[in-house]
Amino acid sequence: MQQYLDIFEQLAQQYLQQDRPVSKPIKAEQLKQIINLSLGKKGTELEDLKQAAGHYLNYQPDTAQVDFFKLLYSGRNNPALLGDWVTSLSNANMHTYQVSPVATLMELELVEQLNRLVGFTSHTQSGDGVMVSGGSQANLIAMMMARHHGLPNIKTQGFGNQTLVALVSDQAHYSSQKAVNLLGIGTDNLIAVASDDQGKLCPAALTTAIETSLQKGHKPFYIGLTAGTTVTGAFDPIPECAAIADQYNLWLHIDxxxxAPVLFSQQHKHLLKGCQLADSFSWDAHKLMNVPITAAVILTRHRGMLEQTCAGGGDDYLFHSDENADYNLGQKSIQCGRRADALKLWLSWKAIGSHGFADKVNRLQALKHYCVDQISASDKLHMIAPAVYLNVLFQYRPLTPLNQAQLRELNIALCKHMQAQGCAYVDYAKYQGETGIRLILANGDTQEKDIQRLLGHCLEFGNQLVAN
Ligand SMILES: Cc1ncc(COP(=O)(O)O)c(C=O)c1O
Known part of the structure; x- marks a missing residue:
């Protein structure tokens, strides 16, 4: 074991001290030539393992750097990292209290605290929840609970010939498509309801879509709203949609x-006004809260619903009726083996407190305003979507007009060029027919000077690309 600890320490020291670009793009075919990926019958030397782990780190984009703007997370969370290491060391399994006593109690505390923030737990009610493998699984479980709520017999008898219909906005994350596929509802029966010019689901279009599916003899059962859409960060209107869900007796989910972390902030929690009216809520701690992947939770206002929906089997060998049976979380989950993700989130929350998360939201929102102001002041950078949250979607446009296809090509080239030069790592995205640079502000260490450098590079490289 000691040899492995030594290797880890050496690799970690090197990785953390190295002054290197945020990413080193390399073609897969080239990388295959550099690393010996073949697996054989005979084992190998420790030195080969060290070399392979070194390659792994060397070619891995550095998600901790302030120049990493590509995904919905960035930065390093040391208390959570400690939790992740200890979790791997322990190899706990979250199905039963017996084999994960402390992590189970931590997960229960996290679910309780998150439910308080959402408003599912109050002096009159007590919500429920369980940690899942990510937002995609959280959305899947939400839809499964909705199906069980609307048509409980499907769990045991299957579908028969009824057509169920789920409704989300046309800006919703693609995990809803996976969920209808997995649950046997069918991707044709996922309705993408129109969003408005702010990227928010349009309540009138939602009512029309429900009425249309009822007229066809279909059974709508689920409305999935998004709080912070993936491309533009829009927040769907909750109270209006909650009234519609009530009117038609549909399950209301918020992704x-x-x-979700805006709920920590007194200043910004209004974006989720009315969220306590929902039936379920997905929360990824591995996004803005920057806990190493994966750390996510599905929450619900209805205590017992997770278990009713997900439970089944395992009583004869795993879920013993002992004195701690009430603490077994496995029956609330669709997994058997489940990693103890609670520890890293709990340690990180313990270290900085709810105020620490609130400060991060507030600071990044202020930085977002600064960034948008800088873009608006430039004659060649243009916002292509409103930025109510931490997504800034903008286009570089030269002064000589180009059509949208040319602008798309130019902006994609600009993102790739910046990355190839070892500058900021940003992504591009399409929104309402326009393709622009999607900047995600998720790193708590990012400063105004980092934004200035990035926008400066957009202008410099944009001008160069146009000139060539
Ligand atoms: C709004 C939204 N929901 C769900 C997901 C899926 O989350 P995960 O990657 O944790 O499965 C994402 C991922 O980006 C997202 O942006």
Missing amino acids: GAWG
Whole structure:
């Protein structure tokens, strides 16, 4: 064991001290030539393992750097990292209290605290929840609970010939498509309801879509709102949609995978006004809260619903009726083996407190305003979507007009060029027919000077690309 600890320490020291670009793009075919990926019958030397782990780190984009703007997370969370290491060391399994006593109690505390923030737990009710493998699984479980709520017999008898219909906005994350596929509802029966010019689901279009599916003899059962859409960070209107869900007796879910942490902030929690009216809520701690992947939770206002929906089997060998049976979380989950993700999130929350998360949201929102102001002041950078949250979607446009296809090509080239030069790592995205640079502000260490450098590079490289 000691040899492995030594290797880890050496690799970690090197990785953390190295002054290197945020990413080193390399073609897969080239990388295959550099690393010996073949697996054989005979084992190998420790030195080969060290070399392979070194390659792994060397070619891995550095998600901790302030120049990493590509995904919905960035930065390093040391208490959570400690938790991740200890979790791997322990190899705990979250199905039963017996084999994960402390992590189970930590997970229960996290679910309780998150439910308080959402408003599912109050002096009159007590919500429920369980940690899942990510926002995609959280959205899947939400839809499964909705199906069980609307048509409980499907769990045991299957579908028969009824057509169920789920409704989300046309800006919703693609995990809803996976969920309808997995649950046997069918991707044709996922309705993408129109969003408005702010990227928010349009309540009138939602009512029309429900009425249309009822007229066809279909059974709508689920409305999935998004709090912080993936491309533009829009927040769907909750109270209006909650009234519609009530009127038609539909399950109302909020996908807060990205936007949920605004609930920590007194200043910004209005974005989720009315969220306590939902039936379920997805929360990814591995996005803005920057806990190493994966750390996510599905929450619900209805205590017992997770278990009713997910439970089944395992009583004869795993879920013993002992004195701690009430603490076995496995029956609330669709997994058997489940990693103890609670420790890293709990340690990180313990270290900085709810105020620490609130400060991060407030600071990044202020930085977002600065960034948008800088873009608006430039004659060649243009916002292509409103930025209510931490997504800034903008286009570089030269002064000589280009059509949207040319602008798309230019902006994609600009993102790739910046990355190839070892500058900021940003992504591009399409929104309402326009393709622009999607900048995600998720790193708590990012400063105004980092934004200035990035926008400066956009202008410099944009001008160069146009000139060539
Ligand atoms: C709004 C939203 N929901 C759900 C997901 C899926 O989350 P995960 O990657 O944790 O499965 C994402 C991922 O980006 C997202 O942006």
